[in-house]
Amino acid sequence: MSRTAIIAGQGALAPAVAAMLDDPVIAALDGFAPPLPHQSFRLERLVPFFDWLSEQGVERVTFAGAVRRPRLDPEAFDPRTASLVPRILGAMQSGDDAALREVIALFEEWGFTVVGTPEIAPDLVPAAGMLCGEPTAGDISDADCAARIVAGLGGLDIGQGAVVAQGLCLAVETLPGTAAMLDFVARHRDMRPRPNGPRGVFWKAPKPDQDRRIDLPSLGPDTVDEAARAGLAGIAWQAGGVILLDREQAVERARAAGVFLWAR
Template sequence: MTTTEAHGGLKLGVGDKVAIVAGSGRLPIDLAEKLAAGGYPPFVVMVNGEADESLASYDHQKVELESFADLGPLLKRNGASHAVFVGGISRRPKLSNLRPSLALFRLMPRILANVTKGDDGVLRTLVGMMESRGIKVLGAHEIAPDLLASHGSMTDASPLEADWRDLDAAAEAARAIGMLDIGQGAVAIGGRAIALEGIEGTDGLLERVKAMRGHGRIAGKKRGVLVKCAKPGQELRMDLPAIGPATVIAAHEAGLAGIGVEADRSLVVDAASVFAEANKRGLFVVGLPPGKRP
């Protein structure tokens, strides 16, 4: 088959179509724009209450979160050969709202087998569901590799020697909670982890740190860092760690000196704005190789 290279280096064949299953945030919009610019306008599945309404300018269908079992048939009906799952989801499906269907009946044994394995188990179920229907699942970085964090400092500011103690401590904590499939981020101040990401996500984590600045154990301590890492053994095509301009602003408001992300395994969304916001506030953003300093 003759192939052509879409924006980002992804090889797509004549007649291929990428479906974007879109949650909230800027990333689904960026990917749709890249695909359209490369001659492959996507089919967008907009999760109700999450996806940005601007995505309705593409061929699309809105779905409820509880209709996830019907995604495979929906994508096949609309000619999708590939699928990418991107964007935030602010809630979990309500079991009471699940609509009985043949697709759900067939998928239920797999759901029940993986639901106790946490978020990554659920994501692997979705990947398996797509691939069983001949739909290739892509990571956002396969469409737009320029989104991946690079190695070393990406901003005007760089970590001080004391910041490296915080980066090491936060990275170790982030990897530990990743092993438990709890979250992807941690904050360290004064050489020790003081807050871990939970179900509230990175925004909630940074809000907690901001509120903790007056706490006796960290009161008066300056600087500190946020680190985000992929979970060990994570399905890298889905739910890679990501930061955006709002992350930088929230980190600054929490009194932190910078952000570390795992290089080549984390996304920097709207990178120009991320670096501009960081430079304006004197924060560093640094790409961290797994397990060691650059």
């Protein structure tokens, strides 16, 4: 029987995806344990890990959750994985998109089909619509501006989010991630030129040319709380391109905080 393996990272996404599958194989990179039982593996022994997946009857692989680039131990490579050292090291030294494409290529070369979250759990990726609240004309303009910024940064492989208020970019998402960006905005709330003007919008979207089978941006209830603490009017994202975790809780918190949620 064909099985699907979840290469799980930290956070709530891997458990949410696992709940959508019958008898998934769950594995995680050593040092980045997800909050559910799993088999650990190391990049230095990637080929034996591929063998193990095949022994479990795995034909499809999906990636779910946050993982940082691991430190590699040159002495830990097994003889078969050693032949991949140039590719693995090259990927680790590349931008996020290039690194993830190389990871996908390696899995596919060993006969696995790599699938994205929208294919396995489409309910986690909202289609276009207003989930909560209503943006003002100023909010819509700020969302438009933030979307252009994120699209422009995509070619530089920097991040998947930006915050704009009153037409001014307050922050862009970089390596520290969404929470760090929104914390920065919260600590610099006085940067808005008009205290009573539009409060700002957080925009999230995949990079224009990224492979959407891996590293799809995600939001959840904690993101709503962080946006509220930053004093923002709402969160907008590219419909069909962003994962929304625990939708009911996210909407409930957004309503309580007066924050709109918009898949556009």
